[in-house]
Amino acid sequence: MKYFAEIENGTIQCLLCEHKCILKENAIGKCRVNSNVDGKLVCLVHSKPIAVHVDPIEKKPLFHFEKGSKTYSLGTYGCNFKCQWCQNYQISQSDISGLERIPTITPDDVVNNALSSNCTSISYTYNEPTIFYPYARDIGFLAKEKGLKNIFVSNGFQTEEVIEDMKLWVDACNIDLKCFNVKNCKMFTGSDINVVLRNLKLLAKSDIHLEITTLVIPDFNDSKKELKQIADFIANSLGTDVPWHVSAFHPDYKMTDKTRTSKETIFKAMEIGEKQGLKYVYPGNIW
Ligand code: SF4
Numbered sequence: 001m002k003y004f005a006e007i008e009n010g011t012i013q014c015l016l017c018e019h020k021c022i023l024k025e026n027a028i029g030k031c032r033v034n035s036n037v038d039g040k041l042v043c044l045v046h047s048k049p050i051a052v053h054v055d056p057i058e059k060k061p062l063f064h065f066e067k068g069s070k071t072y073s074l075g076t077y078g079c080n081f082k083c084q085w086c087q088n089y090q091i092s093q094s095d096i097s098g099l100e101r102i103p104t105i106t107p108d109d110v111v112n113n114a115l116s117s118n119c120t121s122i123s124y125t126y127n128e129p130t131i132f133y134p135y136a137r138d139i140g141f142l143a144k145e146k147g148l149k150n151i152f153v154s155n156g157f158q159t160e161e162v163i164e165d166m167k168l169w170v171d172a173c174n175i176d177l178k179c180f181n182v183k184n185c186k187m188f189t190g191s192d193i194n195v196v197l198r199n200l201k202l203l204a205k206s207d208i209h210l211e212i213t214t215l216v217i218p219d220f221n222d223s224k225k226e227l228k229q230i231a232d233f234i235a236n237s238l239g240t241d242v243p244w245h246v247s248a249f250h251p252d253y254k255m256t257d258k259t260r261t262s263k264e265t266i267f268k269a270m271e272i273g274e275k276q277g278l279k280y281v282y283p284g285n286i287w
Helices: 107-116 129-145 160-166 182-189 193-205 224-238 263-275
Strands: 004-006 012-014 034-037 040-043 051-056 070-075 121-124 149-154 172-176 209-216 244-248 281-284
Touching: 012 040, 040 129, 070 107, 107 121, 107 129, 121 129, 129 149, 129 160, 160 193, 172 193, 182 193, 193 209, 193 224, 209 224, 209 263, 224 244, 224 263, 244 263, 263 281
Parallel strands: 070 121, 121 149, 149 172, 172 209, 209 244, 244 281
Antiparallel strands: 004 012, 034 040, 051 070
């Protein structure tokens, strides 16, 4: 897959996510990890994961895929969103000045490590994998050859080209559906929720297993109206079989003025989901 388009005089356009950054020679995109080097898109964090762990698959969260298995999970620096509540902001929003000190872990290394850790899958997670798609994809095809599954934990802001390409190697996704309000989404994450809704519909129609997570944040997306809009969209545009994880927020990063989400609010969200016809609604972060 070609991840960029040539424009003119060495300027290129990145086609990984819908920000579609226009990059002059040596410029770096909004995610801070994709750059124009000699007229080509270079993913600066390729083979430089900053977080690597073996996790239970339920932690992604995926409750209806490879149940009870372990997944080899990795993430890099950078993100294409600027969520004010980010719980991984130390890696997602940090600069990449210390990149050369991070040990190199090639796609072959990742696959071998996953196999020797008795994992049955590899998860691209912790930060947004779309921004390190060239690295994830290189790992993913090798993993597939060795019988490992590939899991994308994402904010769903890929271009349609990337979604199409994911169908070749990704087996399961958990996508964040952060809110339903266009203005709030723009203000608090720097993105367009309509792109995420479009991609969710594309994924639901594909063979990729899909689950959805909404972090329920007080006075941001916890009104009955907004939770009902989200549940209604999942039920009617994606399917009542698509699992919905409603997770409790805790104050973090730039959103420290709000309280933790109460259990009652999470139960209210679950009830709303069930009333809209969703068969699988799960609480997260409340026990
Ligand atoms: S992946 Fe990065 S450089 Fe590419 S369009 Fe998105 S924010 Fe811009």
